[in-house]
Amino acid sequence: MKSYFFKVLLWIIAATMIMLGLPWLAKMFADSMSGMLVSMILFYAIDPVFSIVMGACAGQDIKGYWYMPIGNAGLFLLGIWLYMSKDLTQFYSYAVVYLALGLVSMIISLFARKRIRTKY
Numbered sequence: 727m728k729s730y731f732f733k734v735l736l737w738i739i740a741a742t743m744i745m746l747g748l749p750w751l752a753k754m755f756a757d758s759m760s761g762m763l764v765s766m767i768l769f770y771a772i773d774p775v776f777s778i779v780m781g782a783c784a785g786q787d788i789k790g791y792w793y794m795p796i797g798n799a800g801l802f803l804l805g806i807w808l809y810m811s812k813d814l815t816q817f818y819s820y821a822v823v824y825l826a827l828g829l830v831s832m833i834i835s836l837f838a839r840k841r842i843r844t845k846y
Contacts, residue, residue, distance in 0.1 A: 730790060737794060744776050745801035749809045769820060773802060774827055781828035785835025795828025
């Protein structure tokens with residue numbers, strides 16, 4: 727039980743730092759033009775890769791971590807709402823894509839793990 731709690735806490739901290747902390751840092755410490763570049767790097771590189779990694783790790787124990795991709799997309803929306811604007815509805819599509827990336831990588835990881843178990 728302690729191991730499960732520690733893993734969940736670790737993923738929550740990592741997701742909060744990436745989905746909320748990095749946009750806050752970009753808003754606070756970058757000027758407008760470099761802030762746009764940092765935001766694009768977040769939207770197109772860091773956030774999707776983190777969603778894929780989180781989904782792949784959640785697929786290792788899908789019964790215990792099935793909610794991780796959903797929470798990741800929710801934290802992304804919360805970060806957009808807090809640091810950018812409350813009426814940016816086009817970012818819902820980013821959240822759906824991050825959710826899909828996490829779910830697909832979770833399912834692929836689950837099937838790969840089952841295939842490896844049956845092979846050996």
